[in-house]
Amino acid sequence: MQKRFLSLWFPFLVSDWLCIRRPELKESAFVFAGLVRGRKIVSMASALAARKGITAKMTVADARALVPELDVFDEEPGREQRLLRALAKWCVRFSPFVAVDSPEGLFIDISGCTHLWGGEAAYLDDLLLRLSKPGYTVYGAIADTPGAAWAMVRCGRNKMIVESGSITEALLPLPPGALRLDHILIQRFAKLGLNRIADFISMPRSVLRRRFGESLLQRLAQTLGQEDEYLEPVVFPDPFHERLPCLEPIKTAVGIEVAVKKLLEMLCKRLKDEGVGLRKAILTVFRIDGKKIRTLIGTNRAVQSEEHIFKLFELKIPGIAPGMGIELFTLDAQQTEKMPLQNEALWKTGATIDDGEVASLLDRLACRIGSDRIRRYVPAEHFWPERSFRLAASIIEKPASNWAPERPRPVQLLNQPEKIEVTAPIPDYPPMLFRYKGQTHHISKADGPERIEREWWLESGEHRDYYHVEDKEGRRYWLFRSGHYRGDSGNQWFIHGFFA
Amino acid sequence: MQGFKPGGTGTTKMPGLEVIEQAFPNAIFPLGAVHEFICEGQEGSAASGGFIGGLLGLLMQETGACLWISTSRKLFPPALESFGAAPHRVIFADVDKEKDLLWATEEALKCEGLSAVITELRDITFAQSRRLQLAVEKSRVTSFIMRKDPARLSSTTSVARWKILPAPSVNEAGLPGVGFPHWQVELLKVRNGYPGCWEVTWSAGKFETQQKRSGALTIPLDGQRKTG
Known part of the structure; x- marks a missing residue:
């Protein structure tokens, strides 16, 4: 089957995001700026600022000369990536394969998805409409290869859907920059007067390689579909979530126990398969009358053992009022941790504080009396008696200094x-x-x-x-x-x- | 009594307390059992705390851990260090209700990873103490119960009932000031043993038991009386 790709382009990604959060900024020109070698350089301009002639890499002083009432915000590294990831997560409803195309786009593999929307045009319209509704400026194009879609969305005039097998014709009138090239290469093309792809696409490959290097040929082949381009889809971790619907409403404590055991069986199997342990879990019961009851448990260290987690829930079961009956149980692992490697001891050489047994005992105690009531102290370097010790951060924290026993202290x-x-x-x-x-x-x-x-x-x-x-x-x-x-x-x- | 087993394995000795050990069956300090301490007032609690601290030091050795359960704790953790027990290996559980206190104690006594469990409480009934005794028999954890209300003394299943009273400290010859901690240690009840009264000093990081006070019961020196 012919693969089809959609490329999305958000030309004002971060400024649109800020406008959505702060609608009062929509009417004003603003820029994001950061310090580069001691000078404040514009890293991104909003749509309004761009219209007034402000571009990236301009100094803030120059931009202020153009637009005196300019607002300047500090740029935050990694914000674009986070936004794109969030948008990619949202786009999974359109196709399971979404890849981030830094710095301001997404690639979506739409092969076999568009018929559900009744064709590519309807698919693209729906996607763009839903994205632009909250306020994002977004463009999209569909082609046989990611490269061609990228070229069309940024440089194509108004042909947003390239029919299958007609990439070459669509690319011919576009400038060389549409091939995702280095800006040095683009300057070289401009110097040579090669302003359109049509001007050089028929040149012999060896000539192009000598003049422009291997990267141009690779990009050209990828864009034309002669070479595969590998995209890395965004993978979202599957949350540890188990649910158990009940045919008949559950009203008894025994019924709740059975349900919790069943949920734990499923959850612990997955925890063991993935080599992680549970630190915090939440059990939610949905009653027939529409009420939800949440029960939270926590452990001192990563745990996979079904029996131990069940014991913690067992202490809380009397607090769950079933009312008219419970129709659904869900169990979420809110916090998990990688399981430390454990060595089985051949023989026990006396008890220690980081022993598993002590940790599970403390979990049980914490469930009933509250984890803040269980305390352990390590010395603090103060002479003032009330401050001479402090709470230990964890069960395994070792004292950093000696307890000071030089002078007698009262019991x-x-x-x-x-x-x-x-x-x-x-x-x-x-x-x-x-x-x-x-x-x-x-x-x-x-x-x-x-x-x-x-x-x-x-x-x-x-x-x-x-x-x-x-x-x-x-x-x-x-x-x-x-x-x-x-x-x-x-x-x-x-x-x-x-x-x- | 059902399930009662005398003494430990016969290898654990309490250095410095040999004289007191003679009062116990087979002359062995019973570990894996419930010991009761009667504490009169703050001073009594402090004296018991010091004595228990010394015992904890011997029980926990280099790695062990213990749990200290109470409702209103006044113990000053750094002080345990001077009695040989590392304060950072003592876990404190401060509970709100007396009911939770006994529940927590029983849970803790079931855990074999602990060296000892100390509980500060006001009163305990015979039935409650029997639950603790059953837990202790299985796990062999030593339990120390500090009873803060000497006015209401009910009988319990504990293996020994102690009373530690502060006594005038012992000074080294000719030295001024306050000397080493010194207590009058009374063993009011011992299961299958001999109650008695001794004077114990804590000096140079270990117990020292002095002459038995006059008026205490005599104990056969071999200490090999058969247990029932």
Whole structure:
């Protein structure tokens, strides 16, 4: 079967996109510009700006001279590619084979698709209409080869559909630039006065090769269909999505369990085939009365095991109210990760924290009590007691520094230091006795003071002079005086912790 | 009692606690069992925390991990380091409800990958403790329960009931200041063993058990009494 290709051309792709997002810009001239060797160079002009004579590679100062009220936006690398990919994804409804033609076009292999629209003309009209409706300036042409379609859409006058087998005639009046050539080659053609393809297409191949190189011959052959051109279709990852419709509405917990098991069986088989593990999954149940209930689970590491994921859902099943009945279950893997390679241990050499068993236990706990309630700490390099440790980012994070055990630290630390009344004999001496919660403690032994300064780059306030004291009954406390001794002006003493 | 197995394998020894081990059947500190600690007030909790920290250091060794479950945790993680337990290998689960506390404990005790599970709770009934005992028998994980409400002491299935009280610290001869942590360790109940009372010091990274206090029960020195 004769292959047919459609080439789409978006001459103002990014500026059209911006106009769609910000309709107020439609009436104004604007450009995208970026820094090139310290100068602001226009990378793309909007349709209105282009009409006023602004072209790419012009400096912004020159463009402003032409159009004083010009708006200038910063260009963002990779934006065009992203837009084209999104458009390619949209175009999949017209043909399964869509390729990105950087920087401002798409190729669509339409072989065997157009009869569904009742012919190529209707197909092209429909596609262009749907694309131009939101505001894109778009042109399209159909030919036997991608190259010919590219040439027709950019240089052809108004013949947008080239009949099968008549590429050569259609190409003859076009300029050499229609062959997707380097701008150096195009300049050379212009110098030689070869302004149309017809002027050189009948020249001997060896002459053309000597003058213009191999690339011209390759482009010519590709455009005329004598050589195949390979396009790379855009591939979109298939989302991990499973659905299970029910013949009879499900109302019982057992029914939900069976459905979840069935969905997991399908999902886990695909996960195993593709070598990825699940991190986050969402179960959606659709009730007869039109309500949707979502249930989210998360794991600490990539998981493929059906039983483990089922256990996590099992904890949540009591929270799913079936109402009049459930008619559809869907399961989506929202976040997946590549499975790490695992070595089976020949024998167990004692438990470790990155053990799979501990991770699955924590998943189960997190499902019931919330993942933010499970904490692990690593040391932080601060002397201030409240800041001397921080939350570990993950279950496998190793401490970057040592825990600092040089000075004794209390086993129990109050969240907020509590005020106490003390009797201290002379400044900077440990107190003789203190009252805490109505009880008087006579101090028999004491260590200190250990001065801990407030970190001024983090917060302001008084330093603390800590004392490690023991009362007559042998109970040990961590007291501090906030700031310097101030005589009898106010109570500055606090209790902060309890030693073992 | 059904399913009760005495002691461990006979190889695990608690360095520094040999004297206390004599109180247990076969003179072995029972691992893979439920231990109960009665904590009186903040000071009692701190003393129990220090003692448990020392035990954790011995249980976790170089790689092990443990889970600390509580509703209102005051434990200062860096302090565990001075008792030989690496704080970054302790996972804290802070639950809201007492009901979830026991559920989480039971789930954790079923996991063989943990070295120990510590639970801070107010009260536990006999039936609840039996569930923990059944979980522990299967997985051989050691469970430490810190009971914060000494006023309501119900009987449980735990293998030992401890009470750790702070005692005046021991100073090296002639040195001023606060000495090494020192506790009065009471074993109120031991299954098939001998309750007793000792004085334990934590110095230079290990336990040191001092002379038995007068008034405690006498223990046969061989410690080989047959278990029932």
